[in-house]
Amino acid sequence: MNTVLKEENNDLVMYFEGRLDTASAPETEKAVAPLKESSGRDIILDCSKLDYISSAGLRIFLSILKSAKPKGDHVYIRGISDSIRAVFAMTGFVNLFEFK
Amino acid sequence: MESPLKLDPHGESLMQQFREMLPTLKLLEQEAYEQLHRVLDEQDIYVTAFEHRIKSEHSLAGKLELKGAKYKSIHDITDLVGLRVITFYTDEVDKVAAIAKRIFDIDWKESVDKRKLHQLNSFGYNSLHYICRLKTGGPRFELQMRTALQHVWSTIEHDIGYKNDVKIPNEFIRQFNRLAGMLELIDDEFSRLRLVLTDYRRQVQSLVKNGHLNEVPLSADTFRSYLELHPFDRLNRRIAAVNQAEIYTVSLVPFLSLLESFGLKTLGDVQDFIDNNSDDAYQLALSHLAITDIDILSSSAALQYLCMVYVLKHGDGRDGLKSIFDKINGESDANGMLADLMLEQAGTQPFIQKKL
Known part of the structure; x- marks a missing residue:
């Protein structure tokens, strides 16, 4: 699992590549820490190269959303594959996030 | 600092007393604000604004120039420190007043309920003013309590110079009072509507709680009550x-x-x-x-x-x-x-x- 954090048009964009599962979750959790500390900027989770997301990955995405919402920041999920979108739908989380 | 308006020696003396009192007034302003703010929070009274200020030298000079002779000492001026609570509803003005009576000593001789001053056939400035003192003593201060609409009326009245020396033609005074009457009606209607809605919510909550769901129309309010089940x-x-x-x-x-x-x-x-x-x-x-x-x-x-x-x-x-x-x-x-x-x-x- 690779993650890259970039600033694009004043947004924070985190690129995910590979499988976000139980094994890669601890490392990813550390990588997303700057997203939780940021304020006043929208966050984009770019999933164009994300092959798989497990419950551990969903929890990481939810924790990012939970820290952004009270600050009035938006969290967008971008470039999500159909299979991962289906995971969001079947768990009922599809309406929590904004998709690009 | 010299006040920009020309004061007579008595006025200048009062101004000097004011300057010397400023540190005390700043402490009073902060303490009075904090005491009232704390109790409003405890009582869950949500106000639209809570302002506080010390009278500016310019404003005091204007007052002294007009009626300085009326005051023997600076302590006779009761609005050097002013607090203003602006509520949404008329009944909340009374609640704030009740709290003020409890936490401050009220100087009843100087306090005015301008809501009761009007003749039966007139409308106008509605506001409740208490002259207060902290329970621990010290100088007096003014607490104004009014609704948002009363505040709007008062601000516009001030803005268009209703109180100026220029004589306003009766026609305009009548127009202004008609608007004041309308605001008073709207204020009362908002309070009444709130009571009706609170009552309705209670009825719905009771129906939901007792399982009479078929009698409860689906709406944002009722759905929220239902979700509590x-x-x-x-x-x-x-x-x-x-x-x-x-x-x-x-x-x-x-x-x-x-x-x-x-x-x-x-x-x-x-x-x-x-x-x-x-x-x-x-x-x-x-x-x-x-x-x-x-x-x-x-x-x-x-x-x-x-x-x-x-x-x-x-x-x-x-x-x-x-x-x-x-x-x-x-x-x-x-x-x-x-x-x-x-x-x-x-x-x-x-x-x-x-x-x-």
Whole structure:
């Protein structure tokens, strides 16, 4: 699992590549820490190269959303594959996030 | 600093006393504000504004120039420190006043309820002014209490110079008073409406609590009351048990428009919708989740699966499923893909087979 954090048009964009599962979750959790500390900027989770997301990955995405919402920041999920979108739908989380 | 207005020696003397008092006044301003603010918070009285200030030298000079002779000492001027609480409703003005009476000593000789000063056939400036002193003593200060509309009236009155020396023609005074009367009526109507709505909410909560759901129309307010009964918990727990999943709580209110679009008119209809579709919703969720190892679910999962079952049973197929995702997640072409996926997985469900 690779993650890259970039600033694009004043947004924070985190690129995910590979499988976000139980094994890669601890490392990813550390990588997303700057997203939780940021304020006043929208966050984009770019999933164009994300092959798989497990419950551990969903929890990481939810924790990012939970820290952004009270600050009035938006969290967008971008470039999500159909299979991962289906995971969001079947768990009922599809309406929590904004998709690009 | 020299005041810009020309004062007589008595006025200048009072101004000097004021300057010497400033440190005391600053402490008083802060202490009075904090004491009242604390109790308003404790009593859950939400005010639209809570202002506090020390009178400016310019404003004091204007007052001294006009009627300086009236004051023997600076302590005779009671509004050097001023607090102003602006409430939403008229009855909240009385509540703030009651709190002020409890936490401050009120100088009743100087305090004015301008709401009661008007003749029966006149309208105008409505505001409650108390001249107060901290229980621990010290200089007096003024506390103004008024509603937002009273504040609007007062500010406009000040702005257009109603109190100036220029004589305003009767025609304009009459127009101004007509507007004041209208604001007073609106203030009373807002308070009355709030009472009616509070009463209505209590009635609805009682009907919901006692299970008379068919008598309760479906609305944002009633749906919220209904959600306090946790009507979707049982199905959520059943679905979560498939993978021993944790349930992540989210708001279900965004689903209200979806339920209304199904033609559900009362909470009784919503309860029937749950009772009639829960088993099928569970089976549909099972078909999706049992083949995964996902162990976290949104608390909206039960309601979402109920909605999917409902549209499929009513023959709305792919379009119906897409409209669910469009309504809860915003319109998007990707929702069509989700609808296709859900439709494909639902195809094997007994409730679909029965329809074929």
